[in-house]
Structure formats: structure tokens, C-alpha cells
Amino acid sequence: MECFTDEEFQSRITIKRLGEYVGKSVILMGWIHRKRLHGQVIFLDLRDESGFMQLVIPKTLEIAKMAETLKEEFVLFVKGEVAQRSAENINPKVALGNLEVFVSEIRVINKSEPLPFAVNLYEGNLDENLRMRYRYLDLRRDVMRQNIVMRHKIIKFIRDYMDNYDFVEVETPMLTKGTPEGSREYVVPSRISKGQFYVLPQSPQQFKQLLMVGGLGRYFQIARCFRDEDLRADRQPEFTQLDIEMSYICQEQLLQFIESFMISLFQKFNPEKNFKFMPFKRISYYEAMTKYGSDKPDLRFDMPIMDATDVFQDTTFQVFINILKEKGNIKGIKVENKSFTVKETKELTQIAIDQGGTKGMFAINFLENSIKSSLASHLKPEEIEKIKAIFDAKPGDTVLLIADIARVVHKTLGILRLEVARRLGIMEKVKNDLAFLWVIDFPLLDWSEEENKYVTTHHPFTSPKDEDIPALFSGDPLKILTKAYDIVLNGSEMGGGSIRIHNQDLQHKIFEMLSLKEEDIQARFGHILRAFQYGAPPHGGIAFGIDRLVTVLQNGSSIRDVIAFPKNNSARDLLMEAPSPIHEDQLKELGIQIEKPKTE
RNA sequence: GGGGUCGUAGCUCAAUUGGUUAGAGUAUCGGACUGUCGAUCCGAUGGUUGCGGGUUCGAGCCCCGUCGACCUCGCCA
Numbered sequence: 001m002e003c004f005t006d007e008e009f010q011s012r013i014t015i016k017r018l019g020e021y022v023g024k025s026v027i028l029m030g031w032i033h034r035k036r037l038h039g040q041v042i043f044l045d046l047r048d049e050s051g052f053m054q055l056v057i058p059k060t061l062e063i064a065k066m067a068e069t070l071k072e073e074f075v076l077f078v079k080g081e082v083a084q085r086s087a088e089n090i091n092p093k094v095a096l097g098n099l100e101v102f103v104s105e106i107r108v109i110n111k112s113e114p115l116p117f118a119v120n121l122y123e124g125n126l127d128e129n130l131r132m133r134y135r136y137l138d139l140r141r142d143v144m145r146q147n148i149v150m151r152h153k154i155i156k157f158i159r160d161y162m163d164n165y166d167f168v169e170v171e172t173p174m175l176t177k178g179t180p181e182g183s184r185e186y187v188v189p190s191r192i193s194k195g196q197f198y199v200l201p202q203s204p205q206q207f208k209q210l211l212m213v214g215g216l217g218r219y220f221q222i223a224r225c226f227r228d229e230d231l232r233a234d235r236q237p238e239f240t241q242l243d244i245e246m247s248y249i250c251q252e253q254l255l256q257f258i259e260s261f262m263i264s265l266f267q268k269f270n271p272e273k274n275f276k277f278m279p280f281k282r283i284s285y286y287e288a289m290t291k292y293g294s295d296k297p298d299l300r301f302d303m304p305i306m307d308a309t310d311v312f313q314d315t316t317f318q319v320f321i322n323i324l325k326e327k328g329n330i331k332g333i334k335v336e337n338k339s340f341t342v343k344e345t346k347e348l349t350q351i352a353i354d355q356g357g358t359k360g361m362f363a364i365n366f367l368e369n370s371i372k373s374s375l376a377s378h379l380k381p382e383e384i385e386k387i388k389a390i391f392d393a394k395p396g397d398t399v400l401l402i403a404d405i406a407r408v409v410h411k412t413l414g415i416l417r418l419e420v421a422r423r424l425g426i427m428e429k430v431k432n433d434l435a436f437l438w439v440i441d442f443p444l445l446d447w448s449e450e451e452n453k454y455v456t457t458h459h460p461f462t463s464p465k466d467e468d469i470p471a472l473f474s475g476d477p478l479k480i481l482t483k484a485y486d487i488v489l490n491g492s493e494m495g496g497g498s499i500r501i502h503n504q505d506l507q508h509k510i511f512e513m514l515s516l517k518e519e520d521i522q523a524r525f526g527h528i529l530r531a532f533q534y535g536a537p538p539h540g541g542i543a544f545g546i547d548r549l550v551t552v553l554q555n556g557s558s559i560r561d562v563i564a565f566p567k568n569n570s571a572r573d574l575l576m577e578a579p580s581p582i583h584e585d586q587l588k589e590l591g592i593q594i595e596k597p598k599t600e
Numbered sequence: 601g602g603g604g605u606c607g608u609a610g611c612u613c614a615a616u617u618g619g620u621u622a623g624a625g626u627a628u629c630g631g632a633c634u635g636u637c638g639a640u641c642c643g644a645u646g647g648u649u650g651c652g653g654g655u656u657c658g659a660g661c662c663c664c665g666u667c668g669a670c671c672u673c674g675c676c677a
Contacts (some may be wrong), residue, residue, distance in 0.1 A: 038640090039633040054637070072627090099636095114628060117611050121626090122638070124612060153673050182677040202677090229676045231601095255622055354603075355673075461677050556671095569670060 004077065004109075016050035018099055020131075021082045028053070028101065029109065031140070032070055033120050041065050044535075046078060046101075053505070054091075054100040055080065063106050072120065075111035088315035128560070132574040133579075135565055147562045151550045154269055155222055157411040158242060161261060167218040167244070172207035174200055174224070180524055181459060184228040186237070186398075194591035200226035200238075203543060205459065206528050209500060212532045212539040217382075219245045222546065228571075228578075233558045234492065234548055237571045238253040242549075245541030246323075251483045253498050254540055255438055258487065258495075266434060269553045276300060276435040284441035293414020298491025299437055300430035301421055305413045307331050308401065311386040317378035323403040331409050334391040335420050339365045339372070339398055344423075351419055352402060356412025362401040366393045376399075418491070437488050441465070444480040445513060453515045458484045458540075460510055460525070462498040463540075466598045472509050483540070494549060497542030504532055 030048030037491065040065060042057040044260045055078060057067045072075070081105040091097030117126055131138040138144055159169065177491040178199040185199040201207075203225045211219045223243045225406050231237065259280050266273060272529075273516040281299060288297050291304045309330045312320045320330060340348065340363055349361040364379075364387065371384055373498070393400050400420075402412045421427050443465050445454040454477060455460065464472065468480040483499035501507045507529065511521050547559040560566040567573050586595065 033636075036635090036636050038636060041635060043636055043639085045637075056635080059634095086635090089635060089637095096636075097637080114610070117620050118627070120638080121612095126611080127607090127669070130611080132669095151658080179677085205677095229675060230674080232676090233671070235676070357673095456677060462677095489638095568668095569667090 004140050008077070014050040015046070015048050015053045015096070018053060018082050018096060018101070020594045022084055022099065023082065025079065025081050026482065028080070029275050030076065030556050031075045032072050032076060035070065035072065037068060044070065046076060049351050051095055052323050053096055057103045063103065067106060067289060070108070071112060071114070074108055074117060075110040077107040077109050078103055113270065128568070131397055132568055135575045138565065144561070147554055147556065148564055150269070150554055151562050154550055154553060155546065157265065157268060158222070161264065162220045164492070165218065165279050166214055167220040168213055169221055169454040170216065170219055170225065172201070172221065181204070186226045186228050189590040189592055191590050202227050202299070203241060208243060209461065209539065210531055212245055212247045213534065217247050231567070231569050231571060231596050236559060236563065237548065237567055239559070242541065242544040242546050243541070245539060247537040247539045249540055251485065251540065253544065255485065258542060262436060266553065272492040273432050273434045274522065275435060276433045283437060285439055287443065288439050289410055292418060293410040293412070294493060295439060295485065295563055296488045296491055296493045297414070298418060298437040300433045303333050303421065304412065305331050306390050308387055308390055311390070315378070315383070317375070318508050320403055326405065328405045329409045330401060330403040331405060331413060332391065332399045333401065333413055333417055333420070334393055335398045335424070336395045338424060339396065340509050348400065348416060348419065352412045352416060355415045356402070356403055358404045358412045360406050364399045364401065366395055366397050366399070368395045389567060417498055439486040439488055441481045442484040443478060444482045445477050447478065456514065458482060458498055460514060461500045461507070463501045469506070472513065477513060489552060492548060495542055495544035499540035502532065502536045502538045504529070507532070516536040
């Protein structure tokens with residue numbers, strides 16, 4: 001085994017600093033990134049956390065014999081002299097390609113087995129199962145190292161930015177109490193209070209409001225959140241939020257503050273992208289749903305949903321007659337300069353049925369003086385003219401129509417809108433655009449058929465809009481809008497928040513609308529309502545998904561790539577192999593019995 | 601819980617759509633080579649085609665089941 005003195009470790013130079021040591025002897029430590037054996041000379045690329053450097057070992061040296069036996073990913077101690085490369089040997093493709101190190105001494109710090117997959121490739125797919133099991137090797141890959149380093153730099157930028165605006169970062173508890181609304185929570189048994197449980201926070205929502213009552217004024221946190229729901233490419237069971245709350249603030253101030261913040265962030269970390277909307281576009285929830293069929297529309301392209309219901313008041317087409325009888329809608333989107341083949345139309349119809357939940361789709365291809373459509377025999381000339389006018393259809397354009405109840409029509413057309421944009425290469429064309437928008441004016445309440453009562457669409461502390469407060473007492477509760485907002489980027493929800501209720505009477509009225517009994521209110525929200533009795537300042541805030549933000553800034557596609565140790569699709573950690581059973585003694589100590597899974 | 605895609609050498613992929621002995625690149629091992637930089641050249645090793653069953657004269661390919669990864673619907677105030 002090789003030995004190293006403290007002095008040697010202390011005089012180690014990282015590779016990125018070698019430019020300062022040309023002509024000098026240095027000590028390097030790192031991994032063999034790649035090796036090139038020639039007849040007369042050996043090249044080793046040595047990699048450390050800061051970069052990589054070509055080592056040169058002429059075969060005339062005594063150490064060459066040993067150097068030939070070294071393998072990729074061996075950990076080396078190297079002593080050598082830094083030299084400027086001669087002009088013809090400079091490699092302009094890599095950082096520090098103008099330098100090399102002539103080795104005088106090599107010691108093997110640690111050997112490595114051949115790796116289960118190569119970490120020195122610039123590109124190429126890898127099975128995620130493998131990557132996760134050997135995440136520590138995956139992290140050696142350049143793209144992963146960059147993601148993790150950039151994540152750090154982005155978070156540091158955020159902390160500095162917030163600090164500059166007098167925000168105070170406060171940590172809030174991980175072991176806390178459940179809230180009945182919202183997502184399913186992760187549960188932690190209490191040993192001291194047997195039969196009782198903590199839950200992990202799905203967000204620090206109530207704590208940040210309590211911090212406002214506590215006089216913090218401006219709070220933020222890089223906060224870990226936990227939600228026990230099924231996963232997606234952009235959803236992990238534990239994820240990181242930038243959580244923000246401010247006192248004495250109105251919605252307009254908050255939106256503008258966040259907007260400037262987003263602009264600074266993207267200009268610093270992804271300057272090649274263009275902001276499509278400056279200032280950010282704002283649309284109501286209603287408009288988002290009816291015009292784009294989504295509460296998080298991708299507005300890098302328009303292709304809005306248009307209403308053709310009125311065209312068919314006198315239709316003879318039985319399908320439409322039935323829909324109209326049920327107070328349904330007939331709406332569509334226009335696809336410019338595109339005629340779908342029979343096969344394409346069939347595929348789109350199938351998507352509409354499978355994903356949208358509708359029964360079919362009708363395509364109308366406008367030609368110079370006629371149309372091509374399976375609907376052609378059912379359309380009167382004046383109906384065709386009206387459709388043409390509504391969609392402003394030119395010869396060559398195709399209109400896709402969906403007829404169903406409003407909710408299904410919007411959802412289906414929202415899905416088709418995205419599918420068509422992908423197929424036509426529109427998505428590819430707009431990939432460098434940033435379509436930031438605020439979705440505002442969310443309804444306060446929704447009617448739950450299952451529970452037969454009103455439920456909040458956001459959370460029960462969300463303030464209604466001032467002008468809608470009277471409607472709480474007389475009027476249609478479903479028409480009440482709130483001071484809630486989501487920030488959407490390229491079809492993905494990046495964050496959301498609201499101005500909160502600080503008036504106790506109003507808060508109680510909301511609980512009343514939700515059909516909550518006084519004892520329920522006290523049991524579930526007593527702590528925060530009590531806090532509000534002692535002079536709560538008006539306040540509001542927002543929370544961002546940091547993982548999604550970093551993914552977009554890094555032009556990635558999965559948040560797993562910007563998380564050092566993520567979980568897989570089934571919420572398992574394949575590296576640590578969690579979750580796992582725990583010992584019988586531990587269960588006993590916690591007063592927990594496991595129900596044996598039923599076997600066939 | 602539902603739907604979809606995938607699973608072939610350590611890794612990344614192929615196999616003319618059911619037909620002879622399952623191939624290539626890379627890694628690994630051996631050799632050659634005067635400065636390369638994803639070095640190159642020659643040679644070798646490497647396979648229970650995820651697993652179990654079925655159909656067939658014959659299955660990597662078709663069918664059923666199962667396990668796993670990914671995408672997605674429900675779900676995520």
C-alpha cells in the first residue's frame with residue numbers, strides 16, 4: 001500500500017489551476033479519465049473535480065512499464081512538471097488543451113474494477129436502472145457533474161438575490177403535523193407517543209404564514225417537501241421548493257418582484273434563451289382552460305381553441321344534435337398549412353379518445369373552393385363558410401373539431417394542440433423561447449360531487465378578490481375569484497402562491513362555505529387561527545419548484561438529472577435500496593404491527 | 601389502480617418481421633505502433649435473448665403470466 005505524507009496532500013494542486021504553474025513541479029491527484037498507449041509514449045488524461053489534464057510519460061522512463069498497466073478510473077498520485085504544449089500539439093477542443101504534465105512519479109492511490117458503464121463518454125444513452133444503482137459513478141460523468149454544480153450555483157444566486165432584498169432564510173420543521181387537505185403525506189411514527197405520528201411537510205405553508213405573524217416580514221427557504229403521490233418525469237416524492245412569503249404586499253407587487261427575479265435568473269444561467277413575453281403574459285384560469293385547454297398552457301405557440309358551437313344550431317348531423325341537446329360544445333383548433341393523411345387523422349383521433357376521453361374527432365381540410373372531410377356530407381355550405389370565418393382558415397389549413405361536454409372538449413383540444421405542435425416540428429422551432437405567463441383569477445371554490453360540498457381549489461387561506469367578497473354572502477359562490485397565481489413556463493408549472501386571508505371574519509366565512517363545523521375548524525386549523533388573533537399582518541407568497549427550475553435552466557428533460565440521489569418511478573432509492581423492512585425490535589419500540597401481505 | 605414503450609455480450613445497439621452456428625461498436629485480455637487527445641491497427645475472450653409457461657417441425661421475434669426500468673392517465677389543496 002502506498003503511503004502519503006500530510007505535506008504531499010497539502011501541496012496538491014487542482015487541475016484547473018495548472019495554468020499558474022507552467023514550468024513548475026506539481027502534485028496532482030485524481031482519476032484516469034482515458035488512456036492512449038503509443039509505441040514511444042503514454043498519454044493519460046487525469047481527471048479531478050475541476051477538469052482534466054494530459055499526462056505525458058515517454059517510454060524511456062522507468063515508470064512507463066508500470067504506467068502501461070494502469071486502468072481507467074484508477075486513482076493516482078502524480079508528480080510532474082507543467083509544460084506549455086508546442087503549437088502543433090495544442091488541442092483546441094478541450095479546456096487547458098494548451099498544457100500537459102510531464103510525469104516524474106506515479107503512485108496508485110486506489111485501483112478500480114472495470115466499471116459497469118463508461119463514465120468518460122460525451123454522449124450516449126444509459127439505462128436509468130444502472131445509473132441509479134451506481135449513482136456515484138453516474139455522478140462522475142461530465143453532464144451530471146455540471147448539473148449538480150450548476151444547481152449549487154443557481155441556489156447560491158437565489159440566496160444572494162433574496163438576501164439582497166432583505167429576505168431572511170428560516171428553517172422550518174420536517175417532523176410536523178398533517179393537514180387533511182392536499183396531497184397524501186409521508187408518516188413518521190413517534191416512539192415517545194406510541195400510536196401517534198408526525199408527518200413530513202408537503203410544503204412549509206403554515207409555518208411561513210406563522211413566520212409572518214412572528215414579524216419576519218420577508219421570509220424565504222430552500223425547503224425540502226414531501227408528497228406521497230405517484231411519480232412523473234417532473235415529480236419526485238421529495239423535492240425542493242424555493243418558498244417565499246412577504247408581509248404588507250399585494251398581488252401586483254409580488255408578481256413584479258418575481259418577474260424581475262426570473263429575468264435575472266435566466267439571463268445569468270441561460271442567456272441564449274429569448275423571453276417571448278415581456279412583461280410576462282397574464283391570463284385568467286378561465287381563459288387558460290377555454291382557450292388552451294390547460295391550466296398550464298404552453299404559449300410558445302398560439303393555436304387557440306375556437307368555439308364553433310353556434311354554427312351547428314340547425315345541424316342535421318345526429319352526433320352534433322345529441323351533443324347540443326346535452327348543452328355540449330363543438331370547438332376546434334386550426335392547424336395551419338397542413339393536411340393530415342388518413343393514418344395521421346386516425347392516430348390523432350385515437351389520442352383524443354384515449355387521453356381526452358371524448359368519443360371522436362373531426363378533421364376539415366380546407367381546399368381552394370371545397371373541403372376534404374369525413375364530415376363533408378353533413379355540412380351545409382353556409383356552415384362551412386361560418387367555420388372558415390371563425391377559424392380564419394385559408395386553403396391548405398385543417399380544422400380539428402371536438403364535440404362533447406365543455407370540460408372534455410377543452411381537455412381534448414389542449415392535448416391535441418400539444419400533439420400537433422410536436423408532430424409539425426413547432427416545438428423544435430420554439431425550443432429556445434421562454435413563454436413565461438401568470439395564470440391568475442383562480443376560482444375560490446369547486447363543487448365536489450363525491451363529497452356533495454364546496455372544496456377550495458387552492459387552500460383555505462387564499463384570499464378572495466376584494467370585489468368578489470360580497471358574493472360570499474349573496475351570489476354564486478362558484479363565481480368568486482381569488483388572489484392566487486401560478487407561474488407557468490413552456491407548459492410546465494414552475495410555481496404558485498396567493499395572497500392570504502388575514503381577516504378572521506372572512507376566514508370564518510370561508511370555513512363556513514366549506515361546511516366545516518366549529519370543532520373541525522379548531523382541530524385542524526386552531527393553531528393558525530389562534531395566531532391570527534394576535535395581530536396578523538396582511539401577507540402573501542409563492543413557492544417554486546427548484547428542481548424544475550434547474551432542469552429548464554440546464555436544458556434537461558427530467559428532474560432526476562439535477563438531483564444527486566433521486567428515486568425511481570416507483571419511489572424507490574435503488575442505490576440505498578430504500579424503502580426496506582425494519583427490524584422487529586424497532587417495530588416493537590414504536591408500537592407498530594405489520595399486517596402480513598395476503599398470499600394466494 | 602389503469603394504459604403504453606422497452607428488456608439481446610460489462611455497456612450502447614442490430615438480427616431481412618417465425619427459419620442454419622444470435623452480430624457490430626465499445627469495454628476487457630494479448631500483440632503492434634515516434635505526439636495522441638473519443639488515438640489507430642491485428643487477434644482473443646465474452647450470450648440461460650429478464651424470469652416462468654404455452655403455440656409451432658422450428659421462437660430473440662407470436663400468446664399467457666411474472667419481474668424490472670421508463671413514459672403516461674387517475675392522483676399531486
